[in-house]
Amino acid sequence: MPRPDDTAAGKETWVIPETSSVHDSSIERSFFIPRDSLWFSGHFPNMPIVPAISMLGMINDTVAAYAAHHGISLLLREMKRVRFKKIIKPDSAFSVSLLLRPTAGGFSGSFQCTSGGDMVCEGSLAIDREQTAGGR
């Protein structure tokens, strides 16, 4: 599913954020990982696959999008029981579904990630709420 128009400007690209759907206690966010993504710069020569750290980056980006929507600042503090279930190749879509529950200092939650209709990653996380002057 190549999308040359998205990356043809010569701009360095890691992933392309696409849609977000934000609710009170959840968010779904979609990405596209193009063939010329920097994630494939050396990962690996002759065998380009999406690194696990790339998936964690998109999960973190989803947390940031949830925070921005609600006018708060959040920092990922802990991940547990994360399972990576499938290799993802270049020119793939990646979607994160994140469910959050408020805690004393922020949120706890769980995530599920899919690509091409397949479950590729799931786990739980803890997020701290950062106190900012403009936060609510």
Next chain:
Amino acid sequence: MNYAAADFIPHRDRMKLIGDIIEIDDAHCVTQSLATTLWPLCDGSRINSIIVVELVAQTASAFVGWKKRAEQKDAGAGVIVGIKKAVISVPFIPVGTSLKTSCRMLVNLHDQYAEFEGEVIGDGTNFGFVHLQTFSAQALLSGGNTAVS
């Protein structure tokens, strides 16, 4: 004696984050890195500390590569299949920070499944702790199911 990590890991270019192996034996490995703006998850002046997961993974990969070469075995690539726990102690690593990543192997089943724990320290700050699970890429690809790097 230091070794170049590139001699023992498959990562290259922008995705090779560790430089030299500065300590290694059959139980543990320590590597060093310099955080730069070329790294993933960098906003121009700092790197999101979830990168500690990749630093520990690459150090574990260096450990396995070195160990298998010492044992005169093929060093097939391993992939991360799970994170039992990762704790991010400080949210960002400033660009320019010199980092030391240490890891030790906790479990090794038939050179296919392994568990490692490690941490990343720089300028007196512990940026995070990671407990990883890895599997042989060759076994995964031939089995045709779970995986990821």
